[in-house]
Amino acid sequence: MHAIRLLPTALAALTLLGSAPVLAQEASSLERVTVVGSRKSLPAASATETLVPVDIYAMGKVAEGGGQFDLAQSLQFLSPSFNSTRQTGADGADLIDSAALRGLGSDQTLVLVNGKRRHTVALVNLFGARNRGATGTDMNSLPLLAIDNVQVLRDGAAAQYGSDAIAGVLNIQLKKRAGCEAVAGYGQYSAGDGKNYLASAYCGVKLGGGTLGITGEWQDRGRSNRNDPNDENVGPRTIGDTAVKNKTVYLNGEFPLAGDNKVYLTAGAQDRDASSGAWSRGGVGSGDIPSRNSAAMYPNGFVPFINGDVKDRYVIVGWKSSVAGWDTDLSQTYGANKMRYNISNTLNASIANKDLAGGGKGISPTSFDAGGFGFSQATTNLDVSRYFPDLLGGSNIAFGAEYRREKYDIVAGEPGSYVDADGVGQGGNAGSQGFPGFQPGDATNKRRSSQALYADWEATLTPSLTVDAALRAEHYSDFGSTTTAKLAGSYSLSKALLLRGAASTGFRAPSLQQLYFSSTFTDFISGQPLDVVLAPNGSKISNAAGVPALKQEKSKNLSVGFTFKPGSDTAITADLYQINIRDRIVLSGRFDADNYPALGAILQGLGVGQAQFFVNSVNTRTRGLDVTASTRAKLGDGQLSTFLALNVSRTTVSGINAPASLKGFEDVLLSTRERLFIEEAGPRAKGTLGVEYSRGAWTGEAKLIHFGKQTQGGFSDGVLLKYKPKTSMDLGATWQATPALKLSVGGNNVFNVKPTRQDPFETDNGFYYDSVQFGLNGASYYARAHYRF
Numbered sequence: 001m002h003a004i005r006l007l008p009t010a011l012a013a014l015t016l017l018g019s020a021p022v023l024a025q026e027a028s029s030l031e032r033v034t035v036v037g038s039r040k041s042l043p044a045a046s047a048t049e050t051l052v053p054v055d056i057y058a059m060g061k062v063a064e065g066g067g068q069f070d071l072a073q074s075l076q077f078l079s080p081s082f083n084s085t086r087q088t089g090a091d092g093a094d095l096i097d098s099a100a101l102r103g104l105g106s107d108q109t110l111v112l113v114n115g116k117r118r119h120t121v122a123l124v125n126l127f128g129a130r131n132r133g134a135t136g137t138d139m140n141s142l143p144l145l146a147i148d149n150v151q152v153l154r155d156g157a158a159a160q161y162g163s164d165a166i167a168g169v170l171n172i173q174l175k176k177r178a179g180c181e182a183v184a185g186y187g188q189y190s191a192g193d194g195k196n197y198l199a200s201a202y203c204g205v206k207l208g209g210g211t212l213g214i215t216g217e218w219q220d221r222g223r224s225n226r227n228d229p230n231d232e233n234v235g236p237r238t239i240g241d242t243a244v245k246n247k248t249v250y251l252n253g254e255f256p257l258a259g260d261n262k263v264y265l266t267a268g269a270q271d272r273d274a275s276s277g278a279w280s281r282g283g284v285g286s287g288d289i290p291s292r293n294s295a296a297m298y299p300n301g302f303v304p305f306i307n308g309d310v311k312d313r314y315v316i317v318g319w320k321s322s323v324a325g326w327d328t329d330l331s332q333t334y335g336a337n338k339m340r341y342n343i344s345n346t347l348n349a350s351i352a353n354k355d356l357a358g359g360g361k362g363i364s365p366t367s368f369d370a371g372g373f374g375f376s377q378a379t380t381n382l383d384v385s386r387y388f389p390d391l392l393g394g395s396n397i398a399f400g401a402e403y404r405r406e407k408y409d410i411v412a413g414e415p416g417s418y419v420d421a422d423g424v425g426q427g428g429n430a431g432s433q434g435f436p437g438f439q440p441g442d443a444t445n446k447r448r449s450s451q452a453l454y455a456d457w458e459a460t461l462t463p464s465l466t467v468d469a470a471l472r473a474e475h476y477s478d479f480g481s482t483t484t485a486k487l488a489g490s491y492s493l494s495k496a497l498l499l500r501g502a503a504s505t506g507f508r509a510p511s512l513q514q515l516y517f518s519s520t521f522t523d524f525i526s527g528q529p530l531d532v533v534l535a536p537n538g539s540k541i542s543n544a545a546g547v548p549a550l551k552q553e554k555s556k557n558l559s560v561g562f563t564f565k566p567g568s569d570t571a572i573t574a575d576l577y578q579i580n581i582r583d584r585i586v587l588s589g590r591f592d593a594d595n596y597p598a599l600g601a602i603l604q605g606l607g608v609g610q611a612q613f614f615v616n617s618v619n620t621r622t623r624g625l626d627v628t629a630s631t632r633a634k635l636g637d638g639q640l641s642t643f644l645a646l647n648v649s650r651t652t653v654s655g656i657n658a659p660a661s662l663k664g665f666e667d668v669l670l671s672t673r674e675r676l677f678i679e680e681a682g683p684r685a686k687g688t689l690g691v692e693y694s695r696g697a698w699t700g701e702a703k704l705i706h707f708g709k710q711t712q713g714g715f716s717d718g719v720l721l722k723y724k725p726k727t728s729m730d731l732g733a734t735w736q737a738t739p740a741l742k743l744s745v746g747g748n749n750v751f752n753v754k755p756t757r758q759d760p761f762e763t764d765n766g767f768y769y770d771s772v773q774f775g776l777n778g779a780s781y782y783a784r785a786h787y788r789f
Helices: 010-014 020-026 060-065 071-076 349-357 512-516 540-544 597-605 672-679
Strands: 054-058 109-113 147-153 168-174 179-189 196-207 210-221 243-256 262-277 305-323 326-344 368-388 395-411 444-460 465-476 480-492 497-508 519-525 528-534 553-567 570-587 608-612 614-635 638-656 685-695 698-707 710-713 720-723 726-736 741-748 780-788
Touching (some): 638 672, 672 710
Parallel strands (some): 109 168
Antiparallel strands (some): 054 147, 179 196, 210 243, 480 497, 553 570, 570 614, 685 698, 710 720, 726 741
């Protein structure tokens, strides 16, 4: 199960809806119970008094006995506002799970660790992936056992935290308490594959008057394959989960110095070896010989494997103090993510053809170093705050500054991964099949910096009325300045009923990945090889196409809702929201001589056949409703706990802003297929209904997860892939065998529900089940043992 055991903790751990005793008990490791979205230096109020919706998911029970072994999938089946679906057949996006809030892009959700900005990955999602054209944060680079809780702020917060916080903020709070524990887990799909092994241990060691938490984790997740061997249209495909091996270590601690001074440290590293199956290449008689295959090497066809060597590093060091009654926090954060590609079980068809023309058998190397990319981010923060009990009924004033440096680089692959060895017209495609290597012309090394100042004032104007105002000014070295603001407030109609609302402006800076990503590969047009370029912004080609310099996306967020707490064991919240985003950055369609003759002539004059670009070309509007409800009660000799959480949302493209040179060609700039990637990146509705019954040493739990309808565009004109609503069920049981030993077993999606079947010629992955809503793998089962030392 996916942490149904939030109740009796549901009031605190699921949505912070519970009574103060429950909150104190379940969030005891949260120092002063401060939560994301507020800069109060005093203990936070319960969530029924927060100005904007904030959920807290206590991850202890997820890590100890949950059915999911990584953070992204755990949250996928906990939070209705959160979406993360594993991809297949989407190149690098298969290797890193993207995650997002409220159906927006993964780069429109800001992720923090211990309240500090976490770096994004180097990867930008491109080929057929969800979050197309977006770059996000790798949630699975943090081990579950290291996490105390995850706080989800479901509101725009760019004025408080800066770029990316348009859809909301995820704050991952790590443990730093004394004691040791270990977890061993095993899971697999009912089909018999996807075997998942997990071994993790945490130990909090007393050191220098403080505590240092040390977590180590090893995970080995096997490949799954849902390919139908009887489907002749698909061929020898591998369709399912990527094979993943993770080795992770994290440190987190805080140590007192003299007086009110403290130093703190967070440091983590993960090495990941991941392997995903690309589209298959056919054998003799398929038409892939000699263009994409060699009869001497793979007469029956082959599946190339895209292998990723991913390295993730993260460090926070900081100093907390008190100066003249003001709490100060000075910190330095550094994060880096690198991915290098090795393509195996492949060939370069042009090399094989050259060998054949020279009297050989038609042989090529079968693996290539295809290059890769890296991204790093260094952030310096100074945060100052103070609570004034006598100012306007009680005021918290906070201000601060931030300086951030970012770097992005692309490294070319070995020549065999991209070279056209047999020359023009010989019929063999250049580059490694499955994933062509980065060329020297793609290589780049770019940097930028930003500076920001912010101020935040939260005041209790009357016993019933609380307001908060925030203002942030930020300047980027590469595109200029922006200023954002937020105003939020709550009014208590009674002890049980509170109204709340917020209005804010926000922004998202174009990522360095979107600014400078470049990829070139060779395609054959009318029998002649021509380069196809994903051209970086500001390049000769994008300038020739009239694509302007990328600028920031701008947003306006509105929300209004209420919280209702009729008793200590029951609470309800409901919040309506609207998010308008102007100048969203999207990946264009391909422009060439056929669909845009004038631009095609320019491209061919530059030696380029087709080109794509990132463009600020779309305005969108997202409207939605979030509802949460939880309760607990005695039933016989045990306790029954229930919770309900629901998100319903709809995103629409409200306008297309074509550059002047591309006016009249909006259907190429944003096709129906690309529009639906934006409008229906996730299901229109998602809900969770959980029930848990505890008695003595035993706990039983059941959870229904509902995924609403979703529509995607096919490859053929006018074809829409309509996915019906689906509901899955998770079941689990836990036995507290001894005070130290806990054993858990259960099943996820126990009725083996799959997405709506489609025409495989129209889906992203070329299979009749696509990776939408909740994935295509079906039922799985697991067992876990948790031991506390």
